[in-house]
Amino acid sequence: MRKPKTRRRKPYNTTERNLHMRRAAFVALVGTSAFLIAVTAQAQSPVSTRHWSGQGIAPVYEGFDINPDGTFNMWFGYMNRNFEEEIDVPLGPDNRFEPGGDRGQPTHFSTRRHKDVFKVVVPKDFGASTRLVWSITVRGRTESVAGTLNRVWQIDRLRTTRGGNSENINSNTPPVAQVAVDASTVSVGRAIALHVSATDDGLPKKRRAQEPAGMTVEWAKYRGPGKVAFTTVKQPVVDGQATTTATFGEPGEYTLLAVVDDGSGESAGNFGYHCCWTDVQTTVRVTGPAPARTTEAAAAVTFAKDIAPIFQAKCTRCHHAGTAAPMSLTTYQETRPWARSIRQRVASREMPPWHLDKTVGIRKYKNDLSLTDEEIEKVVQWADAGAPAGNLADMPRPQHFGPEDVWHIGKPDLVVKMDRPHKMYATGPDWWIDYFADTGLTEDRWIKAMEIRPGTRRIVHHVVTYAIEPDAPAGTPETGVQLHEYAVGKYGDTFNENTGRLLKAGTRIRFDMHYFAVGEELLDQSEIAFIFYPKDVKPKYEVRSLSFRNIPNDELEVPPNAVVRHDGYLRLTRPARIDAFQPHMHMRGRGMTLEAINLDNTVSVLSSVDHFDFNWHVSYLYADDVAPLLPAGTVLHIIGIHDNTSANRRNPDPAMWAGFGERSVDDMLQLWINVVYLDEAEFNRLVEQRKSRILNSEF
Template identity: 45%
Template sequence: MRFTLSALALILTVAASSMTAGQSTSGQPPVTFTKDVAPIFQNNCQVCHRPGSIAPMSLLTYEDARPWARSIKQKVLAREMPPWFIDKNVGVQHFANDRSLGDRDVQTISAWVDAGAPEGNPADMPPPRQFPAAEVWQIGQPDVVVSLPKDYIVPAKAPDRWPDILVDPHLTEDRYIKAVQIIPTKGFTVIHHIRTSIVEPTDATLGSGKLDDADVPLEVGEQGVFLNEYAIGKQGDVFPDGSGRMIKAGTKINFQMHLHATGKEDTPTNVMLGLKFYPKGYTPNHAINSTTVSAREVDIRPHTDNVRSDGYLTLKKAARLLSFQPHMHNRGKAECLEAIYPSGKVETLSCASFRFNWHLNYVYADDVAPLLPAGTVLHSIMWHNNSASNPFNPDPDAQITYGQRTIDEMASAWISWYFMSDQDLKKEMDARHAAKTVPTSTR
């Protein structure tokens, strides 16, 4: 019901505005590139759409953008650009790293295209946006910097690839991470994104040693436990004071890179992972964990769509959920995460559609990060599309089962969270109720 109403409201708003906006006959000034659209592109698109970055074309100038007008309208209306696939009609809506366009910006772009994509007055053009130098540690000087022992070469012409490269940073003691950042040092234009994970010495394939505290399904061979990701324009993760991520002596770092050939030349790639620690011997109040809420198997028949799998994870202690990252392979389509509270009440926390070439991590804003009482069951629901309508599907004739290779499938949600005491949970909930920031009906 809630979905229908808000979706309807959105459609009505968009319809109403596209009837008037952009038409000078309505009495409103016409929407132009220089006055209205260029500022939106500067703030939301150019970090990727500029020469030397990862997108296929530049959106810096009117001349750059004009030929793409039709495609731009289509991609922003479909919410495929900027890449941010959270369902805006259900669940938590505030994220620390939200890069989506507001409805008003979508309407402006759409009206501009409908009006014939006029340039407008060149004097209205805002000064060009300056982009900070890429190789700067936004987290401050790291204590440890880990790089690939040798450059990984991306041939000029090759299909996209996702190599996993395991690196030993020779850590000799357990430490808590305060902040973490990835910087590409070579091959910026071919590095679509990077995910790092930590592979602990004792249980290399099992991940974090927190199995006692939650029924963590084992993700055997999934190259360790998610640590962080690099996405263009991102400045690293600084954990809130008093919270941190433990990294044990002997831990190895797995780098998984999504690499996309330029078509022009062989490109060496390399990256730096910077770790900033809390002081030696310091134990933060909240140790951050990551794990998956995974389906244990998937069974996807040829030429099928909307094939559903489910995963469950019981939290044995109260927890604060920090982030949600859908994880599937080529045939992934959409994913939701819901909380089944001890009372039996069920609440959808997040839903997102899934496109295989973007692995987006959705980080909840502090004041709305879900607070989950002990005994809550997290339930992930994944849908796959093994039909020819999925542009990433290499072979709709194939019968697909669970596995690590990209031609097999996975169905999981990577989540990060920290445990808290029942009293702290109650305190935070009371504070939120008082401030009326509870996003949904979370109790």
């Protein structure tokens, strides 16, 4: 057995933490709790939010303590800003100390905050102002921290510095722990047993009890070339003993870490102190061949075999003949001239138009058009290789589009067009005008999906439709109740299962139109399409479209050459399910985040658009099994970012002040949501149903 190295620090979180975070994510979606710690994704970002992946690592200097021989221990930890992604950073230019290079730092970084992970011993004459710098580079961004022996950084690692008294100053001390392994060498894929033995002073005690809180041990990879799977990541230490097994995915040398906590560390939320837990490291050498990998060069990416299937799944619904798209992408001959432009738009995630930050909040949407990282890489490789056609025999079966396929929602049951066309002059100010149309309905119908389509997109800024119902209840506006909205690039709305909107017999539609001049006289006759439930079907839930914004409007101020933030709020007066999220901003809009402020004052991030595009007002439709369920009293909070600088390529003039207004050159901060209000009994039933389904499927 190898003699272990012993260090003390706060528990090291791995898979157990990921399970906890997935449970927390579920709870956040039903609106009763949320994550515990807010994360600043980038130092320069105006918005702090929580990311599942894609973020970096901040090295942290915790402080120093003094050894009996007068040398010093300088303690370091880190913050992995991701909630799910664990990161490996090998020793070298991306993970280094100055001076020293390798100072015993980890190369594997688990999610979130980890205190006092390792120490660097420096001599007694190191000097109070001498700097020891740890730098970590992730995704091209380097973050550094400089540790010194300035007296303000002195800590006590041997006893708790809170809760003691003059009669018992050592009121709690760390466990004494050792690790033993069954063998110091093991083969790839073979399990090896790891044993912990530990003793403790019996402190702290459980609340309202005299028995000790009890020790736990948590295992993690600290260094090593491959993945490590533990049969049990976190477990109680019973009668001073605990055992797990580890299996290794690659040959090489691994350092494993066992963190023994006496109940006063992370389990007590004790982020502010430096006691009482103990780290124990052990080293295992793994032999044998690495998992089989192909040694042949990757096959060339071709249009027929690789690109056409991607385009058919995500692009050709819009990019086929007869649509408003600027080119068709259904064949190689149509696509090849655009290869360079396609590469640029795909690599920058401008196309397909899906502007959500995938590392934040809810990640399942029923209308998701986005490409995966692997699909983006294929498109880039194909374009960089000269856009080869490949073997046409590899082409997927051709798609066939009919006239109804110009509708994103599918073939409509009813199309209602403005009662007359509008002629828009070539030059002049924006124009707002109402048009009307009869639906022709002779019986009530429940709407499953609806979509507005401008007759001439070039001159239509937006359309808001209203339903003017016969015999409407007292107090209903004569101008009707809001039905549906179109802004540039919106796909339409398809409602969740068993959810709809009632369109009554005899209803008239009011088209609230906003036009703008484009240099030539053009005609428009916009229309709205409906897909209905079968006549004998009445959906259980009725959905309504709501919008809210920052108020008052005159507080929306976007000064010249500035990036600014504004906020808006909406309190839910009844339990609700949120089915869709659609940000609305104008040319200076850069991003919008929707949060739920929960009843316990925690915050859950629901969705975040981080690269808003005024040309695409996408309505993001939550998948049925993740649509947020929120109790009455929850506050919906929108955070909007406007960029009035030259870095915003859509900015009409960064030297101009902008404020609230209807024109494209003015701006807005407004969010459209589809909401289903629920009674308490139904809300509680849906919460329990979802909880049961998620826990059974994942845990």
